[in-house]
Amino acid sequence: xxxxxxxxxxxxxxxxxxxxxxxxxxTAARADIQVTxxxxxxxxxxxxxSRIIALAPHIVENVYSAGAGDKLIAAxxxxxxxxxxxxxxxxxxxxxxxxxxxxARQPDLVLAWGSGNGDTLIRQLERLGVTVYVNEPxxxxxxxxxxxxxxxxxxxxxxxxxxxxxxLERMDLLRSQYRExxxxxxxxxxxxxxxxxxxxxxxxxxxxxxxxGRNAYANAEPIAPKINMESVLERDPQAIVASGMGExxxxxxxxxxxxxxxxxxxxxxxxxxxxxIIQRHTLRILEGAALFCRHIDTARQRLGS
Numbered sequence: 476x477x478x479x480x481x482x483x484x485x486x487x488x489x490x491x492x493x494x495x496x497x498x499x500x501x502t503a504a505r506a507d508i509q510v511t512x513x514x515x516x517x518x519x520x521x522x523x524x525s526r527i528i529a530l531a532p533h534i535v536e537n538v539y540s541a542g543a544g545d546k547l548i549a550a551x552x553x554x555x556x557x558x559x560x561x562x563x564x565x566x567x568x569x570x571x572x573x574x575x576x577x578x579a580r581q582p583d584l585v586l587a588w589g590s591g592n593g594d595t596l597i598r599q600l601e602r603l604g605v606t607v608y609v610n611e612p613x614x615x616x617x618x619x620x621x622x623x624x625x626x627x628x629x630x631x632x633x634x635x636x637x638x639x640x641x642x643l644e645r646m647d648l649l650r651s652q653y654r655e656x657x658x659x660x661x662x663x664x665x666x667x668x669x670x671x672x673x674x675x676x677x678x679x680x681x682x683x684x685x686x687x688g689r690n691a692y693a694n695a696e697p698i699a700p701k702i703n704m705e706s707v708l709e710r711d712p713q714a715i716v717a718s719g720m721g722e723x724x725x726x727x728x729x730x731x732x733x734x735x736x737x738x739x740x741x742x743x744x745x746x747x748x749x750x751x752i753i754q755r756h757t758l759r760i761l762e763g764a765a766l767f768c769r770h771i772d773t774a775r776q777r778l779g780s
Contacts, residue, residue: 510624513589513611520606523630524584528577530596531569531588533755534610534625535560537618538586540758541626542634549580556751556759574599584628586610590698612756614681615764619643622758642758649685649764656687659771659778662712662739663690665754666719667727669701678756686768687775688714704734711737714744714774716767722749742777746770 508520528549529535535554538547550563551572566576569591577585582605587597589611600607608628612618619639626635661683665671673679675693683690691712692700715737719725724747731740739745748770753763 508628508630510608510627512609512624513617514609516609518606518608518628520584520628524582524606524628526581526583527586527629528566528580528582528584529554529586530566530572530577530592531586531610532556533757534586534588534621535563536755536757536759537610537622538625538629540635540638541622541629542631542638543625543629546629548582549577556757572596574603578603578605584608586625610756613676613678615646615678615685615760616643617678618756618758618760619646621756638758642761645761646685646764649761649768653685653687653768653772656772657775658687658689659774660691660710660713660738661688661771662692662707662710662715664715664717664728665699667725667730670703670707671699671701674698674700678760679753682753682760682764682767683771685764686771688771708734708737713738713742713778714746714771715739716746716748716770718748718750718754720750722751738778739774742774744774744777746774 508523510518512518525546526548527538527543527546529538529547530551532551532554535550536556538544539557539560544559547563549566550560551569552565552567554560554563554565566572569588574596577600585600585605585607587607587609589609597607597609610621612621619642622635623639626632663673663679665673672692674695675690676698680690680693691710692702715731717725717728728745728747731737731745734740748763748766752759753767
């Protein structure tokens with residue numbers, strides 16, 4: 476009788492041990508795929524994501540850069556780079572997405588844009604059990620980080636790390652060229668009606684710093700403030716760089732010539748950088764940064780600095 480009880484206790488102990496080992500192994504497996512997103516939350520996957528939905532054009536592009544483009548099952552409108560991204564099913568604009576349309580595709584990972592998609596959608600997806608990684612790059616280093624973390628979540632880390640490392644090397648080389656340059660005050664113009672710029676928290680402001688420039692609206696609120704002519708005249712930027720909507724220089728950039736008293740106008744420091752290579756938070760932003768820096772350097776020379 477005593478032997479039987481002892482055997483049963485040993486058996487129970489063995490089962491408990493097996494369960495503990497199994498749970499530990501499962502926890503370790505989950506911990507193997509783990510990143511901290513831009514909200515500071517831990518995002519975990521039991522295995523690499525194979526059904527990914529990206530909720531912003533720049534995130535779609537970064538997924539391809541991370542070597543995980545074949546894992547994308549849907550995107551949002553205007554996801555047009557690289558060219559193969561245009562073939563993805565589109566779920567609508569990044570600010571007008573259908574929760575039902577996302578969930579119906581049964582993603583194992585949704586890559587969301589914090590300020591673009593909004594908190595409400597993100598919370599709703601998580602309440603439905605969808606794993607969400609929130610992306611919100613504000614610096615050039617953040618772009619590399621985004622690509623790395625997507626690679627980690629998708630199981631393509633070797634490709635992602637290589638792309639991120641190359642990006643950072645090019646960034647450091649560009650920064651070294653302008654580290655000692657005389658600062659130039661810059662108004663970055665997103666649009667003309669209403670007149671709109673970007674503040675010091677936006678990624679474009681990091682590009683301005685990279686080029687040895689100073690964002691004339693670094694201290695403005697919110698991140699993409701609407702401004703008026705009075706404030707521009709008061710701040711008197713030494714260069715104005717515009718983006719617009721496409722690959723061509725916007726005609727409204729010449730409207731500044733109505734204000735010949737502005738330093739930027741007086742020295743003909745009115746420049747253009749295509750928005751796709753400066754306002755998208757992707758590896759291509761260094762193409763825009765290189766052009767931006769050349770413009771700022773031209774302005775610097777015209778100012779006699």
